[in-house]
Amino acid sequence: xxxxxxxxxxxxxxxxxxxxxxxxxxxxxxxxxxxxxxxxxxxxxxxxxxxxxxxxxxxxxxxxxxxxxxxxxxxxxxxxxxxxxxxxxxxxxxx
Amino acid sequence: xxxxxxxxxxxxxxxxxxxxxxxxxxxxxxxxxxxxxxxxxxxxxxxxxxxxxxxxxxxxxxxxxxxxxxxxxxxxxxxxxxxxxxxxxxxxxxxxxxxxxxxxxxxxxxxxxxxxxxxxxxxxxxxxxxxxxxxxxxxxxxxxxxxxxxxxxxxxxxxxxxxxxxxxxxxxxxxxxxxxxxxxxxxxxxxxxxx
Numbered sequence: 001x002x003x004x005x006x007x008x009x010x011x012x013x014x015x016x017x018x019x020x021x022x023x024x025x026x027x028x029x030x031x032x033x034x035x036x037x038x039x040x041x042x043x044x045x046x047x048x049x050x051x052x053x054x055x056x057x058x059x060x061x062x063x064x065x066x067x068x069x070x071x072x073x074x075x076x077x078x079x080x081x082x083x084x085x086x087x088x089x090x091x092x093x094x095x
Numbered sequence: 096x097x098x099x100x101x102x103x104x105x106x107x108x109x110x111x112x113x114x115x116x117x118x119x120x121x122x123x124x125x126x127x128x129x130x131x132x133x134x135x136x137x138x139x140x141x142x143x144x145x146x147x148x149x150x151x152x153x154x155x156x157x158x159x160x161x162x163x164x165x166x167x168x169x170x171x172x173x174x175x176x177x178x179x180x181x182x183x184x185x186x187x188x189x190x191x192x193x194x195x196x197x198x199x200x201x202x203x204x205x206x207x208x209x210x211x212x213x214x215x216x217x218x219x220x221x222x223x224x225x226x227x228x229x230x231x232x233x234x235x236x237x238x239x240x241x242x243x244x245x246x247x248x249x250x251x252x253x254x255x256x257x258x259x260x261x262x263x264x265x266x267x268x269x270x271x272x273x274x275x276x277x278x279x280x281x282x283x284x285x286x287x288x289x290x
């Protein structure tokens with residue numbers, strides 16, 4: 001039985017954590033992702049950039065109460081990729 | 096963070112993060128505490144002023160509580176919206192549910208005033224719906240129990256016209272349905288550090 005290949009963009013702990021947080025939400029700020037993932041600012045920025053380059057998330061930069069703010073939301077492409085990844089993982093686990 | 100994930104580890108990450116995202120609601124405790132205190136105070140004032148003119152006893156405390164609560168809630172909501180760090184679609188559903196409840200409330204109060212009926216028992220029963228539903232959506236048991244208490248108190252209020260008993264039941268329901276769940280929710284929100 002052939003297993004579906006796992007999406008290399010999502011098969012990374014931090015990127016997978018970010019996508020898992022964003023998929024059920026409409027949007028989330030950088031600080032929320034930072035707090036929930038427990039990652040460092042630098043690493044999270046890098047992984048968010050990779051997800052953005054892949055078209056899996058949309059990133060909006062703005063000012064909130066006079067401070068720069070980065071908001072992220074999962075794109076339709078990202079949600080589809082996440083669902084395919086979850087299906088593939090379930091296949092590996094025999095689900 | 097480790098990049099060599101096994102399928103089990105991937106699933107664990109997904110479950111843990113989705114669980115955290117789903118529990119990330121806006122801070123609603125403020126509204127339960129505010130309205131719990133305001134409406135209990137209005138009911139107590141209505142009871143204490145019951146020997147005065149009906150307009151003063153029934154109209155003024157509820158009018159003051161409604162306007163004051165509306166203004167404070169709007170200002171707080173606007174501030175909260177500006178500082179929100181996460182946008183959970185369930186927040187919108189909870190907001191619309193309470194909004195439709197307020198419209199229902201206004202209509203019932205207006206109709207009851209015209210028909211010269213006491214809207215208290217019906218309003219108490221109706222308060223159970225958004226309280227219970229908010230508790231179910233947030234998976235927060237004190238609010239679920241609060242909803243049940245409003246239903247029970249409202250039903251009992253239908254079978255008595257005694258002002259003291261009405262006050263006791265309404266204020267008791269507010270305490271157990273809004274104020275205590277509000278305090279418990281505030282503690283949980285501070286622990287989870289949500290929006």
